[in-house]
Amino acid sequence: QKEVEQNSGPLSVPEGAIASLNCTYSDRVSQSFFWYRQYSGKSPELIMSIYSNGDKEDGRFTAQLNKASQYVSLLIRDSQPSDSATYLCAVSPGTYKYIFGTGTRLKVLA
Amino acid sequence: KAGVTQTPRYLIKTRGQQVTLSCSPISGHRSVSWYQQTPGQGLQFLFEYFSETQRNKGNFPGRFSGRQFSNSRSEMNVSTLELGDSALYLCASSLDSPGNTIYFGEGSWLTVV
Numbered sequence: 716q717k718e719v720e721q722n723s724g725p726l727s728v729p730e731g732a733i734a735s736l737n738c739t740y741s742d743r744v745s746q747s748f749f750w751y752r753q754y755s756g757k758s759p760e761l762i763m764s765i766y767s768n769g770d771k772e773d774g775r776f777t778a779q780l781n782k783a784s785q786y787v788s789l790l791i792r793d794s795q796p797s798d799s800a801t802y803l804c805a806v807s808p809g810t811y812k813y814i815f816g817t818g819t820r821l822k823v824l825a
Numbered sequence: 826k827a828g829v830t831q832t833p834r835y836l837i838k839t840r841g842q843q844v845t846l847s848c849s850p851i852s853g854h855r856s857v858s859w860y861q862q863t864p865g866q867g868l869q870f871l872f873e874y875f876s877e878t879q880r881n882k883g884n885f886p887g888r889f890s891g892r893q894f895s896n897s898r899s900e901m902n903v904s905t906l907e908l909g910d911s912a913l914y915l916c917a918s919s920l921d922s923p924g925n926t927i928y929f930g931e932g933s934w935l936t937v938v
C-alpha cells in the first residue's frame with residue numbers, strides 16, 4: 716500500500732463547477748497535510764495547509780481533513796480553466812520528511 | 826522576498842558522469858530538503874539538511890549525496906549517473922519546525938544520455 720494515495724485522473728469538470736480532489740494516507744501519526752498545485756513543466760506551489768480535523772477555506776479552495784478516516788480532500792469552487800493542473804497531496808508525520816502522492820490531474824473544460 | 830533559487834535549471838549529462846546541483850533557500854529558512862520527481866514515481870524525498878547536518882534521508886543509493894553550508898545554501902551531488910537519474914530535482918526550504926510548509930524552487934531538469 717502506498718503511503719499517500721491519490722486518483723491519477725484526469726478529473727474533468729466543466730468551468731464553474733466544483734472540483735473535488737481526494738487523498739488517503741496510511742501513517743496514523745501524520746500531523747500536517749498540504750495541497751500543492753503543479754502546472755506542466757513547473758514546480759509545485761502551495762495551495763493550502765491543514766493541521767486539524769474539519770474544513771479550512773481560502774478563497775475558492777476548501778481543504779477538508781478527517782484524521783479518523785485518514786482522508787484529506789480539496790474542493791475547488793467555481794473552477795476555472797486556469798485551475799487545470801496536477802494537484803499533489805503531501806503528508807508530514809511530524810518529521811522533516813514529506814510524503815507526496817503521485818497527484819491528480821485536473822482538467823477544467825471551458 | 827526572494828524565493829528558493831536553484832541552479833542550473835537545465836542540464837544534460839552522459840552516463841557515468843557526475844553532477845552537482847545548487848540551492849539557495851528563502852531568506853531566514855534554515856531547513857533545506859531535496860526531492861526527485863519522475864513521471865513514474867512522483868515526488869520522492871532524497872534528504873533534508875539543517876545547520877549543515879543531514880537529519881533525514883530517503884531511500885536512494887549512496888550515489889546521491891548532499892551538503893549544506895553555513896549560510897544555509899545546499900548542494901546535492903549525483904555520481905556515476907545512470908539513465909534512470911533523468912528527472913526534475915527540486916529543492917525546498919522551510920522554517921525549522923517539523924511539519925512546517927515547504928516551499929519549492931523552480932527545479933533543475935537533469936537529462937542523462
